[in-house]
Amino acid sequence: MQKSKGYRSSFRKYMGRYWQLYAMMLVPFCFLLVFKYGPMLGNILAFRRFKPLTGPYGVSWAEPPLRYFKQFLGQKQFWTAFRNTLIISIENLAVNFPIPVIFAILLNEVRSVHVRRFIQTVSYMPRFISTVVVISILSELLSPSTGLLNRLLSTVFGIPRIYYLNEPVYFRLLYILTDMWQFTGWTAIVYLAAITAISTELFEAARIDGASRFQQIIYITIPSIMPTIMTMLILSVGNLLVLGYEKVLLMQTPTNMAVSDIIDTYVYRLSLGATSPQYSLAAAIGLFNGLIGLILVSGANFLAKKITGSSIY
Amino acid sequence: MKRSENKNKIRERKSILSFITIPVMVVVTLVCIIPFLYIIAMSFSSPAAIINNRVSLWPVNFNFDAYRSVFSYPNFFRAYGYTLIFTIGGTLISLAMMVLFAYPLSKEQLKGRKFIMKMVVFSMFFSGGLIPNYLLVSNLHLTGSIWAILLPFSINQFCLIILINFFKSIPAEIEEAAIIDGLGYFGILTRIVLPLSGPALATVGLYTAVFFWNSWFYPLIYLNSSQYPVMLLLRNIVNGSTLAVETGGSGAQFALSISVKSAVIIVSSLPLIVLYPFLQKYFVKGMTVGAVKE
Numbered sequence: 073m074q075k076s077k078g079y080r081s082s083f084r085k086y087m088g089r090y091w092q093l094y095a096m097m098l099v100p101f102c103f104l105l106v107f108k109y110g111p112m113l114g115n116i117l118a119f120r121r122f123k124p125l126t127g128p129y130g131v132s133w134a135e136p137p138l139r140y141f142k143q144f145l146g147q148k149q150f151w152t153a154f155r156n157t158l159i160i161s162i163e164n165l166a167v168n169f170p171i172p173v174i175f176a177i178l179l180n181e182v183r184s185v186h187v188r189r190f191i192q193t194v195s196y197m198p199r200f201i202s203t204v205v206v207i208s209i210l211s212e213l214l215s216p217s218t219g220l221l222n223r224l225l226s227t228v229f230g231i232p233r234i235y236y237l238n239e240p241v242y243f244r245l246l247y248i249l250t251d252m253w254q255f256t257g258w259t260a261i262v263y264l265a266a267i268t269a270i271s272t273e274l275f276e277a278a279r280i281d282g283a284s285r286f287q288q289i290i291y292i293t294i295p296s297i298m299p300t301i302m303t304m305l306i307l308s309v310g311n312l313l314v315l316g317y318e319k320v321l322l323m324q325t326p327t328n329m330a331v332s333d334i335i336d337t338y339v340y341r342l343s344l345g346a347t348s349p350q351y352s353l354a355a356a357i358g359l360f361n362g363l364i365g366l367i368l369v370s371g372a373n374f375l376a377k378k379i380t381g382s383s384i385y
Numbered sequence: 386m387k388r389s390e391n392k393n394k395i396r397e398r399k400s401i402l403s404f405i406t407i408p409v410m411v412v413v414t415l416v417c418i419i420p421f422l423y424i425i426a427m428s429f430s431s432p433a434a435i436i437n438n439r440v441s442l443w444p445v446n447f448n449f450d451a452y453r454s455v456f457s458y459p460n461f462f463r464a465y466g467y468t469l470i471f472t473i474g475g476t477l478i479s480l481a482m483m484v485l486f487a488y489p490l491s492k493e494q495l496k497g498r499k500f501i502m503k504m505v506v507f508s509m510f511f512s513g514g515l516i517p518n519y520l521l522v523s524n525l526h527l528t529g530s531i532w533a534i535l536l537p538f539s540i541n542q543f544c545l546i547i548l549i550n551f552f553k554s555i556p557a558e559i560e561e562a563a564i565i566d567g568l569g570y571f572g573i574l575t576r577i578v579l580p581l582s583g584p585a586l587a588t589v590g591l592y593t594a595v596f597f598w599n600s601w602f603y604p605l606i607y608l609n610s611s612q613y614p615v616m617l618l619l620r621n622i623v624n625g626s627t628l629a630v631e632t633g634g635s636g637a638q639f640a641l642s643i644s645v646k647s648a649v650i651i652v653s654s655l656p657l658i659v660l661y662p663f664l665q666k667y668f669v670k671g672m673t674v675g676a677v678k679e
Contacts, residue, residue: 111514
């Protein structure tokens with residue numbers, strides 16, 4: 073009895089001191105619940121029948137409950153989208169993971185601070201441009217009649233003019249190159265920060281021993297930033313399936329659909345982009361995709377804990 | 386004697402590496418700049434010069450026709466107005482929400498903090514997909530209203546963690562003194578913490594502003610076409626002119642549409658391109674701070 077009284081009064085004392093902090097986060101916390109956890113709960117639609125105007129959680133359980141999962145797992149289009157997602161992701165990782173590392177190392181070799189800063193400023197800029205603008209610029213550069221690239225290729229090398237954005241063969245290449253253009257400089261920031269953190273004494277000692285700059289890169293720079301590289305690699309693997317679907321949507325044309333349809337755009341086409349939307353089916357695919365993502369991230373985090381001794385999150 | 390030999394060797398090797406470094410840096414710089422120069426040149430050139438392939442990186446027959454037709458485009462200023470509303474309104478709401486959330490979460494002694502942090506981090510990795518989000522917003526009757534853009538994205542977990550880490554770095558002594566003086570936490574936040582938080586607020590505010598300025602997908606699915614921001618307008622113009630290529634519209638019209646498209650690209654990115662060099666340092670700060678784990 074007395075104990076609970078003491079507990080109560082200490083609770084009162086605690087709240088007397090901290091109530092303002094709780095009051096402060098009341099509204100943002102509700103936002104988190106409504107706008108992040110609300111949709112998370114909404115995933116339940118993957119197991120339920122949807123009826124328009126009856127709320128986001130469906131009207132009744134699907135019969136059988138995994139009906140929509142069975143439905144999309146049996147669809148050829150789903151597997152095409154799944155395969156495309158995987159191929160684009162892996163190719164993109166293979167190309168665009170090492171390039172910022174190389175760029176950062178080379179940029180660090182630029183001795184003049186002013187030149188380095190200029191290059192940095194210029195190379196970050198594409199990161200802040202909207203995907204719409206990026207793809208608009210791309211479509212102008214590649215235009216068969218007036219685009220700079222086609223003019224160059226046809227006048228200098230005599231290569232016939234092609235509308236590259238329409239050709240399925242070039243879709244992945246263009247996806248990867250635009251990613252490179254937008255994010256190389258930006259991602260390099262992390263590696264540059266890691267390189268500047270290396271003790272200069274190491275380089276001085278190597279120089280006295282007669283190591284060339286190239287040897288210094290191989291034996292000092294790269295081993296020193298290896299933990300950063302590993303962390304970034306694990307992070308990228310965790311986010312493997314998170315593709316820029318906005319960019320893919322903008323780059324899709326009827327002719328490149330066979331290679332450009334990814335899970336996210338397939339979901340969009342089944343639901344919001346369709347004349348008769350299949351919300352439950354789309355939600356089931358979305359949930360499937362989200363769960364794979366969650367597994368990848370947790371796996372990556374687990375690996376990070378094992379390898380580097382500290383988890384990323 | 387031996388020393389000077391060594392020195393020569395070093396200089397020689399250094400120049401071999403710069404054989405790679407200098408060309409790479411030149412190419413990177415050109416690749417980043419040329420697309421913009423090309424678009425600028427296109428936007429100021431005459432349709433005849435464009436169709437005859439005479440425009441490369443410098444305007445030919447310099448004129449403002451494209452810009453004139455952009456500004457006389459029926460919905461251009463309306464779209465620009467919506468972009469401004471989304472950017473300014475969205476950024477202010479997000480900043481308010483995230484500051485009010487991050488400050489309590491930066492207090493280690495607060496009970497329940499760890500649990501809420503876990504909720505925040507978990508929501509970064511697992512979320513409702515497109516459909517649950519869409520159905521939620523439409524069931525809250527937000528579709529077709531600007532609130533569909535302003536509210537759902539107001540808490541960005543990445544930015545929230547930047548702010549939390551920043552607030553944690555403020556010395557506790559300052560706040561303790563204020564508490565003894567009888568100031569509540571609201572008072573501490575507005576009078577002491579926020580005035581110290583300029584750089585962190587700038588970083589987070591800029592990320593948020595860029596997000597809202599550039600967004601087009603959510604306006605597309607949540608809003609009526611009369612509420613489209615400028616990025617969506619651009620997308621529709623681009624879609625329209627790619628159609629013109631396929632159906633083979635008249636040459637001059639097609640060329641004009643290219644310079645108009647270029648002008649829209651320039652006008653819609655101008656604020657970012659102009660302000661960017663001055664704000665760059667804040668973005669970079671966020672990138673390196675954000676890497677710190679919670």
